Amino acid sequence: MTSRGTFSDEPLSPAGRLFIDPKTDVVIHCIAISKNPIDLDVAKTALKSSVLVQHPRFCSLLVRDENGFEHWRRTELDIDRHFIVINNRLNKSGKFVGEHETQGFDDDEGNGDGDGEAAVNQYVADLSVSSPLSMDKPLWELHLLKAHKCVVFRIHHALGDGFSLMSMLMAGSGKVDVPAA
Numbered sequence: 450m451t452s453r454g455t456f457s458d459e460p461l462s463p464a465g466r467l468f469i470d471p472k473t474d475v476v477i478h479c480i481a482i483s484k485n486p487i488d489l490d491v492a493k494t495a496l497k498s499s500v501l502v503q504h505p506r507f508c509s510l511l512v513r514d515e516n517g518f519e520h521w522r523r524t525e526l527d528i529d530r531h532f533i534v535i536n537n538r539l540n541k542s543g544k545f546v547g548e549h550e551t552q553g554f555d556d557d558e559g560n561g562d563g564d565g566e567a568a569v570n571q572y573v574a575d576l577s578v579s580s581p582l583s584m585d586k587p588l589w590e591l592h593l594l595k596a597h598k599c600v601v602f603r604i605h606h607a608l609g610d611g612f613s614l615m616s617m618l619m620a621g622s623g624k625v626d627v628p629a630a
Contacts, residue, residue: 458512458520459505465607466519469511475606476582477614478573482599489593492600493528496591500620502526506608507587524587531590535572538596540564543571569597576603 461469468475501507509521537545541564572594582588588605604614 458514458522459509461511461519461521461607464610468606469519474581476577477602477604477606477611478577479602479604479618480569480573480599481602482569482597484598486598487593487595487600489532489534489595492591492593493532496531497528501617502528504617507589509587511584511588511607526587530586533590533592535592535594536596539568539572539594541567541571543568543575565597569594569599569601573601576601 467473496502505523506521508523508526510524512520512522514520540546572592576592582590582603582605588608590603592601592603593599594601602618608614609617
């Protein structure tokens, strides 16, 4: 009998196979908005110690063996490859704007007309149709939209179902009333 990969490989589930099929390639997008500016170094440090990167699938590549069977293969995680930092502000059509072109955007107090939210939504809509996740790293990434004080989590659905992924996200999140958590 032919081996389906190395001993350490974990086979993809049937649902995972469905989610990676080119016709149904499913990436989950989750937007988290912060009241305060996002510090990249703090975000990376928090992620490095989070439950997310301790989970084997978030530290594994999706590989296909010589028979076409998919497996998760553990790899060294390079956290920097998973952060995409966007410093510039986006307009409501998802295009970058200069610093002098911020009229009409939500201000820091949230008194704007909603263009900031529209810009983030357009950015995510564009990602969902134009940017598949790279197969040469574990199938997730974080987009920091610094000017909008938000993070877009992109997680391939083959990593888990909605309940398990949301549970993991919530377990890795801090609490407003307990800053050290």
